[in-house]
Amino acid sequence: MILLVLSVVLLVALRIFFFWRFQYWEKLQIPYLRPYCPFGCLPNPLINKEKGGIILKRLYRNVRDKGWKHAGIFVFVTPVYLPTNLDYIKNILTKDFEHFDDRGLYYNEKDDPLSGHLINLGGPKGVTMRKKLNSLFTPSSLKMMFQTLNTSIEDLLQQIHSRNTIDIHKLFTCFTIHVIASCTLGLECNIFKEEHLLFESYANKFLVWSRGKWCLQLLAAMYIDTARKLKVRTVPKETEDFFVKIVTKNIKYREENDYFRQDMMQFFIEQKNANTMSINEIIAQCFIFFIAAYETSTTTLTFALYELAQNLDIQDRVRREITSVLLKHQKYSYEAIAEMKYLNQIVDETMRKYPPFLYVVRRCTKDYTIPGEDVTIKKGIFALISILGIHHDEEIYPNPQKFDPDRFSKENKKMRHPYAYLPFGEGPRICIGTAVGKIVTISFKITL
Numbered sequence: 001m002i003l004l005v006l007s008v009v010l011l012v013a014l015r016i017f018f019f020w021r022f023q024y025w026e027k028l029q030i031p032y033l034r035p036y037c038p039f040g041c042l043p044n045p046l047i048n049k050e051k052g053g054i055i056l057k058r059l060y061r062n063v064r065d066k067g068w069k070h071a072g073i074f075v076f077v078t079p080v081y082l083p084t085n086l087d088y089i090k091n092i093l094t095k096d097f098e099h100f101d102d103r104g105l106y107y108n109e110k111d112d113p114l115s116g117h118l119i120n121l122g123g124p125k126g127v128t129m130r131k132k133l134n135s136l137f138t139p140s141s142l143k144m145m146f147q148t149l150n151t152s153i154e155d156l157l158q159q160i161h162s163r164n165t166i167d168i169h170k171l172f173t174c175f176t177i178h179v180i181a182s183c184t185l186g187l188e189c190n191i192f193k194e195e196h197l198l199f200e201s202y203a204n205k206f207l208v209w210s211r212g213k214w215c216l217q218l219l220a221a222m223y224i225d226t227a228r229k230l231k232v233r234t235v236p237k238e239t240e241d242f243f244v245k246i247v248t249k250n251i252k253y254r255e256e257n258d259y260f261r262q263d264m265m266q267f268f269i270e271q272k273n274a275n276t277m278s279i280n281e282i283i284a285q286c287f288i289f290f291i292a293a294y295e296t297s298t299t300t301l302t303f304a305l306y307e308l309a310q311n312l313d314i315q316d317r318v319r320r321e322i323t324s325v326l327l328k329h330q331k332y333s334y335e336a337i338a339e340m341k342y343l344n345q346i347v348d349e350t351m352r353k354y355p356p357f358l359y360v361v362r363r364c365t366k367d368y369t370i371p372g373e374d375v376t377i378k379k380g381i382f383a384l385i386s387i388l389g390i391h392h393d394e395e396i397y398p399n400p401q402k403f404d405p406d407r408f409s410k411e412n413k414k415m416r417h418p419y420a421y422l423p424f425g426e427g428p429r430i431c432i433g434t435a436v437g438k439i440v441t442i443s444f445k446i447t448l
């Protein structure tokens, strides 16, 4: 009997709690999508196996269909802000960045040292780290990375010519790992030996997320202090050990042998010696450069090749362009790539249709009154920007499932809002490796 009464009391208390939480947006007079107990606006995660970015795209569509410029949604009981108007998005990412200078992601430099990387760092700490790392991506640094890329391309060509059949996935995984390990970790490895398998396996241990890990990450972001007390980890220990070993060994070798190479690792060694970065900070940044570059480049390459195989007219047109530009420049160079307009359009269209990051996130760090609206987003609230939703919005890109590189001709680009294309995010925390990502993808395709 007591058990029954307790259960009823608990159920009633829960009901009142959900009812109270779900009034959040109504009280602020912001339009909102109707939540359901207990998942809020999400489908039941036990039945629905879709990725978060796909669900968010659907919510974005619902908001657009209602003619709203923004809306409140609920992730379980947590209120989340979902802007869909491109001017509102521009304000959050760029114009009013001081109110949203954090992603609100969990990191724990003490118990999970590799989690202290740039993507996770927010607020003044993130801004300071970003300023330091920006110097690694200047045009002159990019030209140097391009030299590394050229060497990898020669190896790649040899491989292609020496085989009758090619496992394209294996080939470009080797290629991207080699380029990225060389550019970001300063390693000189042979791509077509088995070494790349180690990188692939440790990177995937971090990247392949189970449902449980997603929930843990979400909870850790919502209750950062508790998660830190509980020493929650987000980077598997094996992956941490692997990257710690690679980076420390490399630094030690260079220092003991007076080895000098003007690259990222040299920059990090100088920071270490000037006491402006700790060894853990260095390893965390090397780790995220490797992971961010590996995941995004391989995804973009896969989809670009898939679309080229489906669209032979596009393939013919781009082949003609590459041949004529290479004939003019006599060699493959940074300048030649810039001249391959149609090839660049293909990469842009690939990242429109298949953006490697499906959304970007910001956390409000200072109460924010939305310009033109008499409503305030409170400090602590997450804002989600659905890249996939915008890129597949038929009012912005008619017939969005069609692969059409001409959407990115100079004239067509001018007709769109600048925030209608966000594969690299935007604002002061836009992807730091934007140019690198594009060059790796383009180079591979030229070689093929």
Ligand code: HEM
Binding pocket: 118, 119, 120, 130, 184, 288, 289, 290, 292, 293, 296, 297, 300, 351, 355, 356, 357, 360, 361, 422, 423, 424, 425, 426, 427, 428, 429, 430, 431, 432, 433, 434, 436, 437, 438
């Ligand atoms: C096709 C290639 C790539 C795509 C589509 C991509 C996409 C993105 C996106 C959407 C963000 C979040 C931006 C935001 O929140 O506004 C991001 C951040 C970041 N990306 Fe990339 N990325 C690519 C390549 C790379 C490469 C090659 C590197 C490293 C060399 C890299 C390193 C980073 C880092 C460190 C951040 C965090 C920047 C910050 O918080 O200040 N990415 N990337």
